[in-house]
Amino acid sequence: MATQPTTTTTTTTTPPTTTGPQGPVANAAGTRPENVLDDASSLNDGVHEKGAPVGLSKREKAKQHFRRFWWAYVLALVIFLAIFLPILFKVIIPAIIRNVVKDQELPVRGGALNFTAPTHLNMSMDTMLDTPLGVKIDSVPLNLYQPPADPEHDDTDVKGPFLRLQMPDQHVNGETKIHAPEQVVQVLNQTQITAWFNEFFDKELVDLHIKANDMSVHLGALDYKVDMDKTVKVPGLNYLKGFGVIDMKFSIPAEPSGRNLRGHLLIPNAGVIALGMGNVSFNIMAGDVNLGLVRLYDFDLRPGNNTPAFDGEFYFDQLIPNLPAILDSQRSALAEGVVELHAKGNSTINYGRHIPYIEGVLNIKRVPMRIPVTTLLVDLMEALVSHGDGNGNGTSSQGVPLLDHLGDVLGNRTLFEQMLSHWDSTGGGGDDAKGSASGGKKSSSLTRSVRRSMHTNILKLGLRRLRSKF
Structure with a gap:
């Protein structure tokens, strides 16, 4: 395999020259290339800072905005308060107070009615108010009405109140007990008060309609007028359920007073x-x-x-x-x-x-x-025999025969005389002469017999009563 020849290239950097009037010359002061690059970098940095400045934060922008437009915000606040404050004090707060008054239950927790005269009575009442804020209530008359028969047709103003109770000044904060002290109250409507007392006697709970007009309520320095129109529940007498006789004693004969x-x-x-x-x-x-x-x-x-x-x-x-x-x-x-x-x-x-x-x-x-029959009979029999003279003669302390008392109190003394006469005439079993001769002894004997019989019956009734208790 043939080997390619290697060529080495040598690059020579020639310093930049400038052309002068006398020909090319080298850079002044023999400036090096790296110095030229540093100067270019510094120039580029300067150009970047002027073209893209650093942005403001949101908070700084908001401050800057309010500094420029503060007068507009003050004007808007003044306009808002000028509209809202009258609504707050004349509409919202009175509505809240009316709702608080409307939600009051006014429970009747005590009181007294003293019937002193046909045209007036003495009255006191205990109740309670509950408010979320501390308020002062001026003295105000409470008008008491018989509730209308039809709640959808309020005729109380036509009929008028039957009593008017004055409630004194009150400082109310949260649950507060209210006491209207005893005072003389005029009976304003005899028909209405009689109708209300009739229901008060019959029912366990009876309705009572209460109205108070222009009641002054002070919330700090603020004064308001509100009306109260409430129907409250009053515990009644429930027809005197449980009424009865604990004990009684008859007097025979009656006392000099007739009792x-x-x-x-x-x-x-x-x-x-x-x-x-x-x-x-x-x-x-x-x-x-x-x-x-x-x-x-x-x-x-x-x-x-x-x-x-x-x-x-x-x-x-x-x-x-x-x-x-x-x-x-x-x-x-x-x-x-x-x-x-x-x-x-x-x-x-x-x-x-x-x-x-x-x-x-x-x-x-x-x-x-309801009275047990045995109790009634025992009380009656005890009254009949309690006036005996203690000698078994069946006479009272005044010498009046016992059966004469019984005849007198029952209003039919003749009937008892005839019964005695009949028993006297038949008890002897003989003729009229014999009966007449022995009449006194037979009458006395019959009286003692009746008295003993009464004592025996009373003893039996007493034993039955004791047995019933155990």
């Missing part, structure tokens, strides 16, 4: 409002037959169970004439071993004056009460 009945009642108040009733009287009804009258004195019906003492008259003389009607009204109750009577309002008097808006409610109610 022959005393004892204690159980009267529950399921609500939270205390009622100052005054002197209250009830008729004792068995069906449609009036069997007596019960009186309570200076009676306050406080929340919870009340056990007032009572006195009155039991109309024994109405038992015999009305016995069929009484037994017919007690048919289902007697099957359960009880007597069912009803208390019907008779009168409500306070400070010597009738209270019409309470009498208009109580006088149409029939509150049931």
